[in-house]
Amino acid sequence: MAKCTIDGKEVEFTPGENLIKVAKRAGVDIPVFCYHPGLTVVAQCRMCYVEVEKMPKLQTACSTNAAEGMVVKTTSEAVKKGREGTMEFLLLNHPLDCPICDKAGECDLQDNSFGSGSAYMRHSEERRTYVDVDMGDVIQKNMNRCIHCTRCIRFGDEIAGIHEMVAIKRGNNIDITTIDGKQLQTEYAGNYSDICPTGSLTLKDFRFKKRAWMLKKTDTVCEGCSKGCNMEIQHEGNAIYRCVPRENLEINKYWMCDEGRFNYHYTQDPARILNPVQKVGAAWSKITWDQGLSALKSETNAVNTLFLLGTDLTLEEMSAIRETVTRNHKNAKLLSFGTHGVETSAQDKSQDQILKMKSKTSNLMGAEKLGIEALQGKAKADVVVVFRGGRAQLPAIESKKTIGVGVFLEKEVTSFDVILPGLAFTEKDGTVINHQGKEQRLKRAVLPREKCKAIPEVLMLLLNQKTREVLA
Amino acid sequence: MEKQLSNKFYEAMKKLEPRYPNKKALILPALHEAQKEWGWLPKEVLAEIGEYIGVHAAQIREVASFYTMYNLNPVGKNHLRICTNVACCLRGADDLMSYAERKLGIKCGETTSDGMFTLSEEECLGACTTAPAMMANDDYVENLDINSLNAYIEKVKNER
Numbered sequence: 001m002a003k004c005t006i007d008g009k010e011v012e013f014t015p016g017e018n019l020i021k022v023a024k025r026a027g028v029d030i031p032v033f034c035y036h037p038g039l040t041v042v043a044q045c046r047m048c049y050v051e052v053e054k055m056p057k058l059q060t061a062c063s064t065n066a067a068e069g070m071v072v073k074t075t076s077e078a079v080k081k082g083r084e085g086t087m088e089f090l091l092l093n094h095p096l097d098c099p100i101c102d103k104a105g106e107c108d109l110q111d112n113s114f115g116s117g118s119a120y121m122r123h124s125e126e127r128r129t130y131v132d133v134d135m136g137d138v139i140q141k142n143m144n145r146c147i148h149c150t151r152c153i154r155f156g157d158e159i160a161g162i163h164e165m166v167a168i169k170r171g172n173n174i175d176i177t178t179i180d181g182k183q184l185q186t187e188y189a190g191n192y193s194d195i196c197p198t199g200s201l202t203l204k205d206f207r208f209k210k211r212a213w214m215l216k217k218t219d220t221v222c223e224g225c226s227k228g229c230n231m232e233i234q235h236e237g238n239a240i241y242r243c244v245p246r247e248n249l250e251i252n253k254y255w256m257c258d259e260g261r262f263n264y265h266y267t268q269d270p271a272r273i274l275n276p277v278q279k280v281g282a283a284w285s286k287i288t289w290d291q292g293l294s295a296l297k298s299e300t301n302a303v304n305t306l307f308l309l310g311t312d313l314t315l316e317e318m319s320a321i322r323e324t325v326t327r328n329h330k331n332a333k334l335l336s337f338g339t340h341g342v343e344t345s346a347q348d349k350s351q352d353q354i355l356k357m358k359s360k361t362s363n364l365m366g367a368e369k370l371g372i373e374a375l376q377g378k379a380k381a382d383v384v385v386v387f388r389g390g391r392a393q394l395p396a397i398e399s400k401k402t403i404g405v406g407v408f409l410e411k412e413v414t415s416f417d418v419i420l421p422g423l424a425f426t427e428k429d430g431t432v433i434n435h436q437g438k439e440q441r442l443k444r445a446v447l448p449r450e451k452c453k454a455i456p457e458v459l460m461l462l463l464n465q466k467t468r469e470v471l472a
Numbered sequence: 473m474e475k476q477l478s479n480k481f482y483e484a485m486k487k488l489e490p491r492y493p494n495k496k497a498l499i500l501p502a503l504h505e506a507q508k509e510w511g512w513l514p515k516e517v518l519a520e521i522g523e524y525i526g527v528h529a530a531q532i533r534e535v536a537s538f539y540t541m542y543n544l545n546p547v548g549k550n551h552l553r554i555c556t557n558v559a560c561c562l563r564g565a566d567d568l569m570s571y572a573e574r575k576l577g578i579k580c581g582e583t584t585s586d587g588m589f590t591l592s593e594e595e596c597l598g599a600c601t602t603a604p605a606m607m608a609n610d611d612y613v614e615n616l617d618i619n620s621l622n623a624y625i626e627k628v629k630n631e632r
Contacts, residue, residue, distance in 0.1 A: 163528040168537040171595075179530045180515065 224260030228434030310392030314430025
């Protein structure tokens with residue numbers, strides 16, 4: 001394999017790899033702004049200067065491919081001076097308003113300025129200023145902070161498939177905006193905020209809610225569709241503040257859609273049912289777990305019972321339910337439900353050729369692999385028990401009694417009789433299988449709220465009268 | 473959408489097409505041709521050029537706004553562009569600019585109410601040897617001073 005030397009370390013590389021990637025493997029971080037591994041290389045921020053032996057001038061590492069025997073220095077005097085100069089230019093118009101900027105703490109500009117810039121600045125002229133442009137529901141733009149890396153423009157063009165961000169004018173007067181100030185149309189707009197190396201494009205949903213360094217991070221998987229995008233839940237004090245994508249080159253690369261990004265909101269919806277409840281007339285009244293479980297037990301002893309299982313549950317929950325049903329309810333049927341019109345993984349196709357899949361639940365493939373058949377049309381039985389993780393679309397139900405176990409919002413369950421509250425995907429560990437057949441782990445980010453219980457626990461209590469009495 | 477550009481434009485483009493390796497290279501000549509027809513480039517025209525070339529209108533807008541030769545706003549009959557870059561600035565371009573502003577009664581970037589003059593600033597006309605320089609429509613006026621600028625404006629005014 002070809003080898004080159006970076007800061008005295010010999011590194012192997014495959015031809016065509018640029019110096020940033022190769023240096024990363026050698027443990028050398030090169031500061032970047034415009035370079036993003038998922039986008040084309042434009043080499044316009046000039047931050048990634050490195051010195052290459054036998055080359056007369058500094059080279060941008062992003063646009064220089066490693067070559068056999070190349071000797072690269074990233075910490076020489078010339079490089080330091082070059083980066084410091086670049087940093088000074090990039091900050092010419094930047095307002096340096098980090099204390100009130102939402103990006104502070106996770107800002108490339110801040111980090112690189114601290115790492116490679118100078119503490120002093122010679123510029124004392126007036127900075128250019130812009131009026132903010134409304135960019136739609138997802139993104140808030142502050143052009144003053146922008147350093148024109150054009151990552152957003154390239155993301156729109158190359159990944160989201162819509163060239164909606166533009167660079168108008170040039171030089172000092174450049175303005176990164178949408179065409180004629182239109183609102184952003186892409187359903188992947190949240191990524192604009194992720195890839196922006198400054199506080200120029202911030203998420204409206206997250207702005208001023210929490211400082212970045214206070215957030216705890218839990219790696220998990222999105223439950224928005226069967227794609228299974230890797231994501232990170234950022235939370236503090238048992239409340240989730242935002243979700244951001246994690247890199248997984250085999251699934252979602254670096255991106256995720258807005259639907260998945262903002263999906264977590266339902267878990268914190270005030271209308272979510274957090275206590276065992278029973279329908280009395282038209283209103284819900286709280287009951288104890290013991291009462292709820294007794295109701296579940298006595299009702300499901302009826303002759304004609306149908307257990308419905310959402311394909312948004314984890315494999316562990318599904319198999320626990322299947323086990324319980326096959327052992328204790330020999331005459332009952334067990335069927336799965338998920339997305340209207342997408343009953344099998346064969347019907348689950350890409351929705352937009354980017355990330356989104358047609359199946360709006362994360363574990364359709366898992367249910368299939370466990371051999372649980374899908375419900376066709378209406379759910380019809382004397383008693384219907386619905387197990388649901390929170391995202392599966394409820395089917396039309398025709399029954400004398402309907403019992404829900406899992407996550408439900410009040411408006412979704414007007415026809416239900418009893419609800420036993422369960423855990424949402426942010427509150428439990430488990431395994432899901434995505435549309436490619438890849439097994440991925442969900443991880444608990446926040447603790448269960450109020451009286452919610454995990455489905456395996458509910459089943460265990462259902463079978464064990466003694467424990468129930470002790471716990472209830 | 474109604475066609476904004478004439479058949480003449482499309483004929484001219486047909487002729488130019490074989491000259492370039494791909495259609496995208498036609499953006500600059502297409503903008504020039506359209507500007508010849510319209511005098512400036514409204515967004516409908518930019519959209520039509522984008523459609524003709526096969527790229528998003530946004531890309532046309534990016535190109536058109538990069539070059540100062542393309543007018544994205546209506547301009548007067550005489551478009552005066554005074555260079556204020558280094559060489560011209562050292563030779564008094566700023567004074568010329570403020571003189572022109574007073575003389576025409578408009579600010580840089582504006583058009584006189586009779587539609588005769590538009591005044592704008594230019595970054596280097598490449599005429600540093602004959603600084604300060606000005607571009608009036610397609611002509612260069614070089615070695616300017618306040619007297620010759622005044623004379624030029626008077627001359628153009630009387631020509632109408």
